[in-house]
Amino acid sequence: MDLTYSDTHRALQAEIREFARTYGHLSPRSGGGRKRPDQKTLDWQRRLLERGYAARTIPREYGGYGGASDVLEAAIIADEFSRAGLSPGIMNQGISMLVPTLLEVGTEEQRRRWIAPTIRGEVIWCQGYSEPGAGSDLASAQTRAVVDDGHFVINGQKIWTSSAHYADMMFLLCRTDPDRPKHAGLSYLLVPMTTPGIDVRPLTTMTGRAEFNEVFFTDVRVPVDQIVMGRGDGWHVANITLKHERSMLGDPNRLMQRVHRIRDLMTRTRIDGVRVADMPELRDRLLRLQGEVMASRCHYLRLLTERARGEDPGVKQLIVKYFGTTLGHRLSALAVDVLGAAGLVYEPRGEAAEDDEATTWHIDYMYDIGLMIGGGTSQIQKNIIAERGLGLPREPKASARG
Amino acid sequence: MEFGPNDAQRLFERLVRKLLADHLPMDALHRLANAGSGFDDRFWSALTELGVAGVLVPERFGGAGLGVFEAALAAEALGYHAAPTPFAAAAVMAPLAILGAGSEAARAAWLPRVATGTARLGVAFETLAGSTANSAVERRGDRLSGCLESVVDLAGATHVLVVLDDGTLAVLPVDGPGVRAACRPSLDRTRPPGQVHLADAPAEILEPGSDPQRLACSVVDAGRTMLAADTLGAAQSMLDRAVAHAGQREQFGRLIGSFQAVKHMCADMVAMLEPCRSLVWYAAHAQDAIPEEARVAACHAKAHLAEVGREVSRMATEVHGGMGFTDELGLHYWFKRIGANRQLLGGPERCRQEAAAAQGWSTA
Numbered sequence: 001m002d003l004t005y006s007d008t009h010r011a012l013q014a015e016i017r018e019f020a021r022t023y024g025h026l027s028p029r030s031g032g033g034r035k036r037p038d039q040k041t042l043d044w045q046r047r048l049l050e051r052g053y054a055a056r057t058i059p060r061e062y063g064g065y066g067g068a069s070d071v072l073e074a075a076i077i078a079d080e081f082s083r084a085g086l087s088p089g090i091m092n093q094g095i096s097m098l099v100p101t102l103l104e105v106g107t108e109e110q111r112r113r114w115i116a117p118t119i120r121g122e123v124i125w126c127q128g129y130s131e132p133g134a135g136s137d138l139a140s141a142q143t144r145a146v147v148d149d150g151h152f153v154i155n156g157q158k159i160w161t162s163s164a165h166y167a168d169m170m171f172l173l174c175r176t177d178p179d180r181p182k183h184a185g186l187s188y189l190l191v192p193m194t195t196p197g198i199d200v201r202p203l204t205t206m207t208g209r210a211e212f213n214e215v216f217f218t219d220v221r222v223p224v225d226q227i228v229m230g231r232g233d234g235w236h237v238a239n240i241t242l243k244h245e246r247s248m249l250g251d252p253n254r255l256m257q258r259v260h261r262i263r264d265l266m267t268r269t270r271i272d273g274v275r276v277a278d279m280p281e282l283r284d285r286l287l288r289l290q291g292e293v294m295a296s297r298c299h300y301l302r303l304l305t306e307r308a309r310g311e312d313p314g315v316k317q318l319i320v321k322y323f324g325t326t327l328g329h330r331l332s333a334l335a336v337d338v339l340g341a342a343g344l345v346y347e348p349r350g351e352a353a354e355d356d357e358a359t360t361w362h363i364d365y366m367y368d369i370g371l372m373i374g375g376g377t378s379q380i381q382k383n384i385i386a387e388r389g390l391g392l393p394r395e396p397k398a399s400a401r402g
Numbered sequence: 403m404e405f406g407p408n409d410a411q412r413l414f415e416r417l418v419r420k421l422l423a424d425h426l427p428m429d430a431l432h433r434l435a436n437a438g439s440g441f442d443d444r445f446w447s448a449l450t451e452l453g454v455a456g457v458l459v460p461e462r463f464g465g466a467g468l469g470v471f472e473a474a475l476a477a478e479a480l481g482y483h484a485a486p487t488p489f490a491a492a493a494v495m496a497p498l499a500i501l502g503a504g505s506e507a508a509r510a511a512w513l514p515r516v517a518t519g520t521a522r523l524g525v526a527f528e529t530l531a532g533s534t535a536n537s538a539v540e541r542r543g544d545r546l547s548g549c550l551e552s553v554v555d556l557a558g559a560t561h562v563l564v565v566l567d568d569g570t571l572a573v574l575p576v577d578g579p580g581v582r583a584a585c586r587p588s589l590d591r592t593r594p595p596g597q598v599h600l601a602d603a604p605a606e607i608l609e610p611g612s613d614p615q616r617l618a619c620s621v622v623d624a625g626r627t628m629l630a631a632d633t634l635g636a637a638q639s640m641l642d643r644a645v646a647h648a649g650q651r652e653q654f655g656r657l658i659g660s661f662q663a664v665k666h667m668c669a670d671m672v673a674m675l676e677p678c679r680s681l682v683w684y685a686a687h688a689q690d691a692i693p694e695e696a697r698v699a700a701c702h703a704k705a706h707l708a709e710v711g712r713e714v715s716r717m718a719t720e721v722h723g724g725m726g727f728t729d730e731l732g733l734h735y736w737f738k739r740i741g742a743n744r745q746l747l748g749g750p751e752r753c754r755q756e757a758a759a760a761q762g763w764s765t766a
Contacts, residue, residue: 001411001471001687002404072403263763280755283764287754288709291681291702298680301405319673379666382673386665390645390672393660 005072013076016053020084023047027086029354036166037090037121038353045090045121053077054089055119058099063116071304078253082260088253093163093245094118094125098171100244105229105237110190114169126164127245128172128191128215129238131157136380139183139235143174143217147224152176152189154197154220160374164200164213167193173238176231186234190226197221207366209348243317245375251324252297258331259290265338265357276338285334292327315389322381329368335361406683407475414453414468415475421452422483428732434486435591435735441558445487446519454489456517458497463513470494470624474631474686478679481635481743484735486592488522490628491555495621496523496563502617503571504608512573524559524576524583524596526550528567531622532748532756539566539600544607545580546572546600554625554746556596557585564598564605565621569614572605579603590742592735620689622747623700627685629743630703633711634675634682636736636743640718641671643733647722658721667717674710681706701757705750711740 005013028041037045048054049065056074058064067073081088099118102111117123134141143156154174164170170191177185193200197220202210228237263286266277276282303313303320336343343358355363372378386392407415425445426434434442449455457473459465466472473494480489493516500512515521528537528550535551546564553562556576562583564572576583580603588594611617645668648659658664685703688695715737719726726733744750758764 001407001683003687003691004403070403071405277763283758284751284754287702287758287763288705288750291706291754291757292677294684294699294702295677295681295706298405298684299677302680302683305403305405315672316676319669319676322669323673323677379662382666382669383662385669385673386659390665390668392645392649392665392668393657395660395662396656 003072005076009072009076012073013080015051016077016080017084019051019053020080020086024084024086029087029360036124036163041087041090042121044087045119048089049119053081055095058103058115058119062103062111063119069308071301071308074304075301078256082253082257085257085260085264088257090121091251091254092121092124093127094123094169095121097127097241097244098125101171101228101237101241104240110228114190123169124163124167126161126167126170126193126213126215127241128158128161128170128174130160132159135160136377138173138238139186141173141175141186143172144178145174145176145187145189147176148221150224151221152187152224152226154189154191154217154222156217158215158217159203159212161200161213161215162211162374164193164215165202165210169193170215171228171241173234176234180232183235184232186238187231188228188234188237189222190228191220191222195220195222205366205370207348207363208346209350209363211367211370242375245321252293252300255293255324255327255331256297258328258335259286259293262286262289262331262335262338265335269338269340271340282334282338285337289327289331289334293331296324296327315385318381318385318389321375322378322385325368325372326378329365329372332361332365332368336365405680407471411472411475414472415479417452418454418476418479419482421448422479422485426483426485431484431486431592431735432732435484438588438591438594439557440486440585440588440592440594441488442486445485446522446558449487450517450519455493455519455522456497456513457493458501459513459517460501463509463517465497465513465517469686469691470498470627470689471683471686473624474627474682477628477631478635478638478682481632481637481736481739482639484592484636484639484739486557488524488555488558488593490625490632491525491553491563492516492522492559494628495525495554495625498624499525499563499565499571499617499621500608502620503611503614508606508608521561522555522559523573524553524556524562524598525565525621525625526553526562526596526598527565527618527622527747530565530567530618531625532752534745539564541566541570541572542602544572544605545602546574546605547580547602548600550598550600551595552746553583553596553598555593556583556598557594559583559596562596562598565618569616569618570610571608571614571618573608574598574600574603574605588742590735590738592739593742595742619697623697624689626700626704626747626753627682627689629746630678630685630700630707631682633707633740633743634678636740637671637675637678637707637711637714637718640715640733640736640740641668641675644668644671644718644721647725651723664721667721671714671717675714678703678707678710697760698757701753701760704748705753705757708744708750708753711744715740 052065055064056067060066145152145154172189176187197218199216201214203212269276453466456465461467533552537550539548580601582599585594685699688699
């Protein structure tokens, strides 16, 4: 065990603190579900990229900072941003899911074309996975793509597509080889959302906002080279993406930031004149969550260390999404309780503007349930944890093919 | 930067685990637990030989010269095997107290005997450690009178180290004049709680260090970290057994582990428990190397492991069905050990309250 800061680490810490003092007032607010980044957020992202506080380990040729993978550096950046209450930068499906997928299995051309604008927040991606008949059982997707004159021609429907109403691109899982077995007949395509034949219908969620969409495809044509890996590799690629989605959803640094924001909220809020921070019941709830977030953060550092050693994380990685999203919801639930009746004024201001504090927490409180469902529900996660992680026997299958 | 044990630390852990596996098969555990003394000479000698008793004693005093981190690895292993032996007080809290407080002469007098396992100190707190016991001690010069309950590691102890509220440290032989020390019948058959009555008993008052209160707190913190590590090991052991059982036991013509009701309990247990390992490592490391985080981390580790331990011990027992409720299976030794760890040196609410205070989050 060695958590000693080298001189370089101490310098980085000092540099970020200086950055926070100078530019902290320019940070957008964290939380509140997904939105297209506004100009304030894009400017903030540009500053972070310049200094390597975002996309630190992404190679320079793809628009990143090109830093070496250093577990402690990543932890210092996250810590300092969390402590200063600053936004850690844009987090969306393109950045946290597609970019690592392209780095892992994309072609050089795909990486050069897509990674830089994606991490700058200029190109927004949506994920074309779930269908009305394929939710938790994702591999039974039925949206078809057939090859015609150098193009894939796509027909079908996707649902629960977050951000599709403002996204520029979609990474799409579709069936190119219907005669092959379920998992072997899928391909992973990159589709511009402006392509004729795509119809996006917003789906208003319980937050009152249109965070999700139904997306209809009618004879949508994309060139055949817009595929990641080969035909029939879609399930493999989709799982690489899901792996990254699941680790993003358990990000402990965001959870730590929530603890600090709630702590701050508790010192400002009074119930009949008594500071909430001095009420033992509510304080104990915060402390309990702080302990769990601390465990989650330590777990994350352990995973980073073991990954750097080339060890297979196994069950330790599989628990992250389930553990992290559940914890996230308990944190927003506490915030909602601290806000109390005064926090019931709910005024989501849509895509264009920043929501007030109470609205942001209430959106998170509901959105967090969406996170527990999306990317493989908690129940699917528990199957994966128990079967792949603990080696317990699989559920008997209803049928071999979907 | 390395989050987790290095090669040398892993080797130490493996050796401790090997020794415990060899010495404590279920029949041996049944035998020792039925005796209920919480101490076995032969077993203690073997642990001592491996350096477990002297894990924190500096090499110049004949110990292994390791840190709280290594001690936590040992504690986790002891919990995994529900080892009926002193450790948290005898091998961790007492030597830390003597290292931090006593004069060099006291260190030279005590620590070599701790390392050889011949001086075994139980540790008793007046009130500092969040106990519900009615402990109260009056000091007159070097004589103590009063009663101390919930003494940790009194089983097999040769001495008891008393931590008074002002941080004063006093050592008394358990068979000395005016001392009546006895272990009580215990829920946790592997580590009985001790009770000490003192009637004008002559004590060796250790020379105070620069900040006795602070030292007393760091002794509590180290003890809490050990109990958290012990619970981690004990809960892991229960989880491993539950998973093994679910993968073997058939009902309704299927392995019960193929039922989601059962496999999801196992998934819940591992999802709760695995991050605890990292938390315990961090808390232990903080005792060695990050003084400003040591108290908060120890309080959180103790409190969180108490909560997770409670859940895992219940669910693992449930997964075993009726067998889990029997004496014969022996699963209850771990259930009770986890239950005892939760209460010793302060329950979770108390620990969290101290974590709040340590961060300036509370006026209390």
